[in-house]
Amino acid sequence: MGAVFALPSREVREKALLIEDLVMPARASRERALDVAGETAQSLVARRQAWYQDIEDAVLDLSNVLPQGPEDYDARKLFQFLIELRRAMASDPDDRRGEVEVATARLRDVGSRIARRIDHERLDDPQAAVAWVFEAMTGVSARDTGRLLGVSEKTISAWRGGGVVERNIPRVVLVAQLLTYLRASMTPRGLMMWFDAPRPQLGDRTPMELLNEPAAAQEPLVSLARGIRAQLGS
Amino acid sequence: MPSWEAEPGRLTGRWTAYRQVAPDWAPLYHAAGEPYPTQTSGRWHRSGEGYAQYLSLDSSGAWAELIRFEAIRGDARAAEYRRRLWALSVLEHNIADLATYEAYQACGLDPRTAIGDHATSQNLADDLRSAGFRGVLSPSTALPGAVNLTLFGERFEKVLQTGIDRWLNPQPDLLLPATLVVEGNPPADLITETTFVGQLHYGYEDWAASREHGGSRAD
Numbered sequence: 212m213g214a215v216f217a218l219p220s221r222e223v224r225e226k227a228l229l230i231e232d233l234v235m236p237a238r239a240s241r242e243r244a245l246d247v248a249g250e251t252a253q254s255l256v257a258r259r260q261a262w263y264q265d266i267e268d269a270v271l272d273l274s275n276v277l278p279q280g281p282e283d284y285d286a287r288k289l290f291q292f293l294i295e296l297r298r299a300m301a302s303d304p305d306d307r308r309g310e311v312e313v314a315t316a317r318l319r320d321v322g323s324r325i326a327r328r329i330d331h332e333r334l335d336d337p338q339a340a341v342a343w344v345f346e347a348m349t350g351v352s353a354r355d356t357g358r359l360l361g362v363s364e365k366t367i368s369a370w371r372g373g374g375v376v377e378r379n380i381p382r383v384v385l386v387a388q389l390l391t392y393l394r395a396s397m398t399p400r401g402l403m404m405w406f407d408a409p410r411p412q413l414g415d416r417t418p419m420e421l422l423n424e425p426a427a428a429q430e431p432l433v434s435l436a437r438g439i440r441a442q443l444g445s
Numbered sequence: 446m447p448s449w450e451a452e453p454g455r456l457t458g459r460w461t462a463y464r465q466v467a468p469d470w471a472p473l474y475h476a477a478g479e480p481y482p483t484q485t486s487g488r489w490h491r492s493g494e495g496y497a498q499y500l501s502l503d504s505s506g507a508w509a510e511l512i513r514f515e516a517i518r519g520d521a522r523a524a525e526y527r528r529r530l531w532a533l534s535v536l537e538h539n540i541a542d543l544a545t546y547e548a549y550q551a552c553g554l555d556p557r558t559a560i561g562d563h564a565t566s567q568n569l570a571d572d573l574r575s576a577g578f579r580g581v582l583s584p585s586t587a588l589p590g591a592v593n594l595t596l597f598g599e600r601f602e603k604v605l606q607t608g609i610d611r612w613l614n615p616q617p618d619l620l621l622p623a624t625l626v627v628e629g630n631p632p633a634d635l636i637t638e639t640t641f642v643g644q645l646h647y648g649y650e651d652w653a654a655s656r657e658h659g660g661s662r663a664d
Contacts, residue, residue, distance in 0.1 A: 236603075236604050292477065309614070313601055313616070395468050396528060440467045
């Protein structure tokens with residue numbers, strides 16, 4: 212985990228997101244479309260080949276900057292799904308069997324997972340974590356942000372001004388990690404309400420109450436926050 | 446030995462189903478190439494033991510799942526959520542018909558399994574998968590009267606602007622056409638209709654009472 216953080220994580224993340232972008236459904240469909248008006252058969256083949264080549268180059272680029280290079284677990288998965296994509300495109304150009312669709316989705320999954328991994332590792336740094344919290348909680352008062360991080364309004368003001376985070380580091384890092392799961396599903400005000408709402412999964416305690424013991428809170432709060440990403444049967 | 450006395454009915458058909466997810470999350474749960482499955486546990490699967498696609502046969506059922514899971518008790522909190530509600534066309538076979546409490550009873554299963562603790566349902570899911578079922582229809586715990594469709598295993602979405610029921614699906618076992626219905630927050634009206642953890646499930650209670658009184662309550 213630490214090894215990745217020592218690398219230029221922004222570069223790794225951008226390369227992972229490039230793969231994700233190349234295989235996003237709209238782009239993937241457009242790039243391999245077979246019925247573009249006015250397009251010759253030759254340009255069609257060239258366009259599809261260029262798209263595949265871009266993906267292959269992006270996968271190679273990313274694998275070169277991952278800590279274990281092509282031996283990285285996710286890099287190996289990318290190569291595996293890249294081969295699946297190439298074979299599907301060759302054997303079924305108009306994707307009647309849907310295999311190109313599935314291969315691109317699999318590549319997208321791995322690219323997203325690498326980007327998320329980099330995000331989480333970056334947030335182990337308390338300065339990055341507090342900056343992320345401030346960004347996610349835009350518009351929330353210093354009083355509430357202080358309550359969330361367990362520090363005074365004065366400390367929040369100092370941190371906002373670039374002060375070094377030396378207090379409550381485990382709590383700051385945990386809150387930042389939780390926000391990576393929650394942020395897309397609610398407004399900053401809603402995020403504050405999430406931390407203040409009693410939850411049956413926590414024995415009717417609030418996430419805020421658990422934050423006083425960050426080490427013990429890590430597992431139940433991360434599990435709760437991850438659960439919001441997609442519908443579960445209750 | 447499966448937990449039932451009589452095997453549940455096996456359904457083949459096409460269903461339109463709904464599912465709500467975070468706006469930055471795919472309509473269906475897939476995590477290709479994960480070293481081990483990390484989907485959070487739900488009623489019909491345990492984390493680490495594969496994937497399940499949790500769907501509802503109506504949109505209210507999907508929203509009620511969010512309201513119950515998140516314990517959203519007031520309008521103000523509901524208004525702060527941002528979710529995507531997707532409609533999906535499911536073309537499936539070997540779906541276990543446990544859509545009603547009667548169906549549970551007919552199989553020799555305790556109807557409270559549908560709304561009780563997850564461990565019992567997860568054990569039943571093991572039996573269903575072993576018997577070759579690909580999913581299950583079961584009453585919703587979150588919204589009395591609603592029915593949930595859960596598909597076992599990984600699925601991928603084919604996002605379409607329209608026509609999910611007309612798309613010729615080349616791999617219905619793996620691909621599901623999906624279309625975005627809305628990006629928004631759960632309807633506040635639904636909060637009073639949702640069964641929260643620890644509350645009596647009036648759908649089940651009414652059914653059980655009607656059995657006790659020989660059906661007179663339903664008349």
